[in-house]
Amino acid sequence: MSDPAPFETFVLNYQDMVFSTAVRLLSNEAEAEDVAQEAFLRAWNHWENLAGSPTAGGWLKTVTRNLCLNHLERYRSRWKMFTDLSREDEDGEARELEFAAPDTLDQTLLTQDQRRLIETAIQKLPKDQRVALVLYHFEDMDYADIAKHLGVSLGKIKTDIFRAREALQKKLQPARESVGV
Amino acid sequence: MNEFQNNEERLATWADRTLKQLPARPAPATLAPRVLTLIARQAASPWYRKPWMNWPRHLQILSVLLFSGLMAAVYAFLLPQLDAVGPAVNADQWTQPVSTTFGVLGTLGNAAVAVLRNTQGWVLASVLGVIATLYFGCIGLGAACWRIASNSR
Numbered sequence: 001m002s003d004p005a006p007f008e009t010f011v012l013n014y015q016d017m018v019f020s021t022a023v024r025l026l027s028n029e030a031e032a033e034d035v036a037q038e039a040f041l042r043a044w045n046h047w048e049n050l051a052g053s054p055t056a057g058g059w060l061k062t063v064t065r066n067l068c069l070n071h072l073e074r075y076r077s078r079w080k081m082f083t084d085l086s087r088e089d090e091d092g093e094a095r096e097l098e099f100a101a102p103d104t105l106d107q108t109l110l111t112q113d114q115r116r117l118i119e120t121a122i123q124k125l126p127k128d129q130r131v132a133l134v135l136y137h138f139e140d141m142d143y144a145d146i147a148k149h150l151g152v153s154l155g156k157i158k159t160d161i162f163r164a165r166e167a168l169q170k171k172l173q174p175a176r177e178s179v180g181v
Numbered sequence: 182m183n184e185f186q187n188n189e190e191r192l193a194t195w196a197d198r199t200l201k202q203l204p205a206r207p208a209p210a211t212l213a214p215r216v217l218t219l220i221a222r223q224a225a226s227p228w229y230r231k232p233w234m235n236w237p238r239h240l241q242i243l244s245v246l247l248f249s250g251l252m253a254a255v256y257a258f259l260l261p262q263l264d265a266v267g268p269a270v271n272a273d274q275w276t277q278p279v280s281t282t283f284g285v286l287g288t289l290g291n292a293a294v295a296v297l298r299n300t301q302g303w304v305l306a307s308v309l310g311v312i313a314t315l316y317f318g319c320i321g322l323g324a325a326c327w328r329i330a331s332n333s334r
Contacts, residue, residue, distance in 0.1 A: 007220070011213045019208035033209055040216040041223075045235065110202045118203060137200040162189065165196040172199070 007047055011040055014057060018064045024134045025068040027123045035071055039064040065139055069149060072131065114172075121171040129164035132157050 018039050022032035042063055043050055050056040110118070122130060131150065135141045141149070147157045228236050236244070297305070 008213070008217060011216055015208035015212050016205040019212065020206040023206055029209070033212055033215075036208065036212055037216050037219070041219060044216075044220050044223075110199070115203055118199065119206070133196075133200075137197055162192075165192050168196060168199075169192060 006051060007044060010043070010050075010056070014060055015040075017057070018060060021061060021064045021134075021138070022068050024119075024122060024138060025065070025131055026071065027127075027130060031071065032068075035064065035067045038067055061139075065135070069131075072127070117172060118168070121168050124171075125164050125167055128156075129160045129167065132160040133164035133168075136161050 015036065018036045019032055022035040022039075023029055026032050026035065039060060043056075043060055046059075050059060053059070122133070125133065132146055135146045135149070136143070143154055143157050143161075147154045150157070223231065228240060233241065233244070
């Protein structure tokens with residue numbers, strides 16, 4: 001097959017992006033790593049077309065997002081009741097999260113603690129709200145696209161995103177004040 | 182525009198600005214080695230262990246030709262032999278398992294109706310109560326196992 005050296009560079013360049021997308025959608029690091037691995041294996045199987053392509057990053061992001069949505073659909077829906085119960089139980093726990101160094105000036109507006117607080121708050125949102133919020137704000141999908149992908153009504157998506165923002169706002173009031181809104 | 186819409190828009194703007202500031206979460210150090218090891222293993226494995234889509238092109242073509250030949254052989258040699266036995270016998274052979282299954286289901290249904298007709302109402306209610314208790318017991322046990330498994334991760 002192809003030479004693996006450029007692919008290794010590709011993996012190293014995109015691994016943070018792929019893992020971020022997966023962990024924010026799935027809210028589980030082990031599952032996110034599995035999904036990221038699967039996304040890169042698919043990239044390797046299409047490497048002849050992807051090598052040197054300017055759209056390789058977008059392709060990889062779309063594949064990761066779809067793998068996550070399939071994963072959530074396949075493994076979580078039947079356990080919805082139980083996961084929601086356990087999520088409520090975990091509200092008091094604070095998980096240690098790591099962050100890459102900020103690469104733009106804007107990112108210095110949030111401190112390391114605030115970023116950690118926000119990521120933790122996102123992870124603790126109910127699944128429907130979290131997935132809709134991440135797809136809207138991180139994946140830049142519009143309401144209609146999200147509703148189509150998730151197979152739910154437009155109204156539910158708007159409500160979920162609104163509630164997610166409200167929940168974040170309540171949990172992050174100090175961070176919100178410090179970024180000036 | 183009313184006040185609610187204004188608040189909603191301000192909230193959306195705040196959320197977008199705040200969330201867009203978040204940097205990427207660094208991937209675990211194990212991710213890249215895991216991917217590269219799997220790819221190396223995949224490359225080292227023989228062609229017949231790979232998915233058909235990843236077989237060498239000439240083997241894909243050969244496999245399609247072989248499979249087509251096999252299907253043609255089945256069509257050419259097996260079907261005439263079945264026809265020679267006779268269509269009525271063939272039909273019986275194919276439908277026998279289905280009719281047996283329906284026969285068994287019919288007998289079980291009749292037995293269930295007979296039991297229901299000859300059983301007191303309170304006995305039936307007790308049996309249904311025990312079944313419901315066991316069923317919800319299983320769900321509760323499953324929920325407990327799931328919660329323990331989730332917490333241990």
